[in-house]
Structures are given as C-alpha cells and as structure tokens.
Amino acid sequence: MNDPFLLGLFDAAARPPLPELDFLVAVESRIRRERRVRAVALGAFYVALVVIAVLLTPYVAAGSLTIAAAISGWAPQVGPMLLTPAGFGFSLLAGVWLLRRVGVLSR
Numbered sequence: 001m002n003d004p005f006l007l008g009l010f011d012a013a014a015r016p017p018l019p020e021l022d023f024l025v026a027v028e029s030r031i032r033r034e035r036r037v038r039a040v041a042l043g044a045f046y047v048a049l050v051v052i053a054v055l056l057t058p059y060v061a062a063g064s065l066t067i068a069a070a071i072s073g074w075a076p077q078v079g080p081m082l083l084t085p086a087g088f089g090f091s092l093l094a095g096v097w098l099l100r101r102v103g104v105l106s107r
Contacts, residue, residue, distance in 0.1 A: 081087040
C-alpha cells in the first residue's frame, strides 16, 4: 500500500526548491514589457489602418457615385429605387448574397 515512488512525488522535502523571487520578478517584468510592446504595435497598426481608410475614402466615394450613375443611366428606373428603403434593403441582400457566393461569409 505504501509505494515509495508515489510517496516521493508528494513529499515536499524530495521536490526541488521553487525558483528564486528575483527570477520570478524578472520574468514578470519581461511579460509586462512584451504585452506593452504588443499593445503599442497594435495601436500603431490601427492608426495606420484608419489613415489608409481616410486617404482612400474620396476614391471609394467617387467610384461608388460613378457606378450609381452608370446603373441609373443604363436603367433609369433603378436610380430612384436605390434611394428608397426597399432599394436599400434589396441592395443589402444582394451584397450579402454576393459575399456568400464569393465565400467571404462562409469562413
């Protein structure tokens, strides 16, 4: 019933001593520094993303207006329909369908 190996695993005197407090403090400070660096890098990434989005906004808006003008010129009844709530809902459903078809929403 008394297994010496099993008793040795639970004997506090048989286990190696715990690491020194200085070591633990050094590891904790390194972990904090890495988290801080990661947070700053992530913040810089988000700032860069926002700057790129702001710089691209005029081109996206111009392209959107060009496409809307082309569609309304191609089919004059479609232009006013895009401005109604039903037209917005239809375009939203068409966009979701397109994203699912391409596979963006299935991931």
